[in-house]
Amino acid sequence: MGFDLELLAIFDEIYKTGNVTRAAANLGLPQSTVSLGLGKLRGHFNDRLFSRTARGMVPTPRAQNAIADVRSAMQALQHALADQPAFDPAASTREFRICMTDISEVVLLPRLLNHLREVGPGIRLQIAKISPDSPAELADGSVDLAVGFMPHLEAGFYQQVLFDQHFVCLAAAAHPRIKEALSRDALREEAHVRVLTSGTGHAIVDKVLAEEGIERRIALKLPSFLGVARIVAQTELLAIVPFRYAAEVAGSEAVRALPVPVELPRFQVKQHWHERYHADVSNRWLRQTIASLFSDWGGTTSA
Numbered sequence: 001m002g003f004d005l006e007l008l009a010i011f012d013e014i015y016k017t018g019n020v021t022r023a024a025a026n027l028g029l030p031q032s033t034v035s036l037g038l039g040k041l042r043g044h045f046n047d048r049l050f051s052r053t054a055r056g057m058v059p060t061p062r063a064q065n066a067i068a069d070v071r072s073a074m075q076a077l078q079h080a081l082a083d084q085p086a087f088d089p090a091a092s093t094r095e096f097r098i099c100m101t102d103i104s105e106v107v108l109l110p111r112l113l114n115h116l117r118e119v120g121p122g123i124r125l126q127i128a129k130i131s132p133d134s135p136a137e138l139a140d141g142s143v144d145l146a147v148g149f150m151p152h153l154e155a156g157f158y159q160q161v162l163f164d165q166h167f168v169c170l171a172a173a174a175h176p177r178i179k180e181a182l183s184r185d186a187l188r189e190e191a192h193v194r195v196l197t198s199g200t201g202h203a204i205v206d207k208v209l210a211e212e213g214i215e216r217r218i219a220l221k222l223p224s225f226l227g228v229a230r231i232v233a234q235t236e237l238l239a240i241v242p243f244r245y246a247a248e249v250a251g252s253e254a255v256r257a258l259p260v261p262v263e264l265p266r267f268q269v270k271q272h273w274h275e276r277y278h279a280d281v282s283n284r285w286l287r288q289t290i291a292s293l294f295s296d297w298g299g300t301t302s303a
């Protein structure tokens with residue numbers, strides 16, 4: 001037999017009032033509904049539960065033994081069905097787990113951390129790399145959010161555009177041959193750094209260059225972007241990188257960002273989350289915070 005909060009409320013109210021009519025009035029229910037509910041309760045417990053006496057409906061020993069559990073179940077159900085409390089970042093010590101690209105660590109993370117220091121100083125972050133395991137980690141809750149370029153997510157995921165990215169070529173500010181512009185010949189002849197990483201849209205670069213008849217001369221392959229700017233600044237190597245990364249590192253390294261003389265596709269940096277956590281108030285707050293922090297970069301806040 002199905003068992004719901006209304007039946008528990010009927011049990012509790014009859015126990016308190018000792019009267020079916022008064023219990024119905026207190027619950028705002030027709031007396032017939034309460035009487036029918038009492039019948040269901042008796043069938044479920046296989047006991048009369050309440051006996052009619054001169055003093056009203058007196059609970060049986062079975063009802064007396066059950067009342068504490070009934071009230072506990074009512075409280076648990078009411079808590080589960082209640083609206084989620086608002087998330088208070090100032091009082092929270094929650095740890096959010098975010099997987100992102102190394103570029104996002106450079107470009108996004110400092111701004112996010114500085115914002116959290118002001119609005120939620122007790123909030124902690126755990127950062128992991130976007131990988132082939134990221135979708136499963138989002139689904140099982142071991143990761144709250146993924147930020148980056150993840151075009152192959154299956155059904156069950158939400159995504160929200162943060163901003164658009166396009167590619168530029170990074171060169172040392174004092175590069176002896178690359179000055180104010182980059183030609184196709186220079187792009188082909190100069191030695192390059194190539195980064196082998198997922199979640200950046202970078203795999204499309206060589207594909208498009210090959211279609212244009214340009215094969216880069218790769219002198220160095222790296223597992224991440226974290227050291228690219230320093231290497232480019234101190235060598236004659238070039239690197240094709242996302243614009244936001246170039247803009248960030250240009251302030252700390254002696255590098256210049258130059259237009260690529262081949263039209264490369266743009267791509268969108270998004271935040272991704274699983275449908276299981278779509279309504280969770282703390283995760284929703286985190287997503288809204290990230291979206292608002294980078295909305296001035298030309299993204300959209302529609303999921």
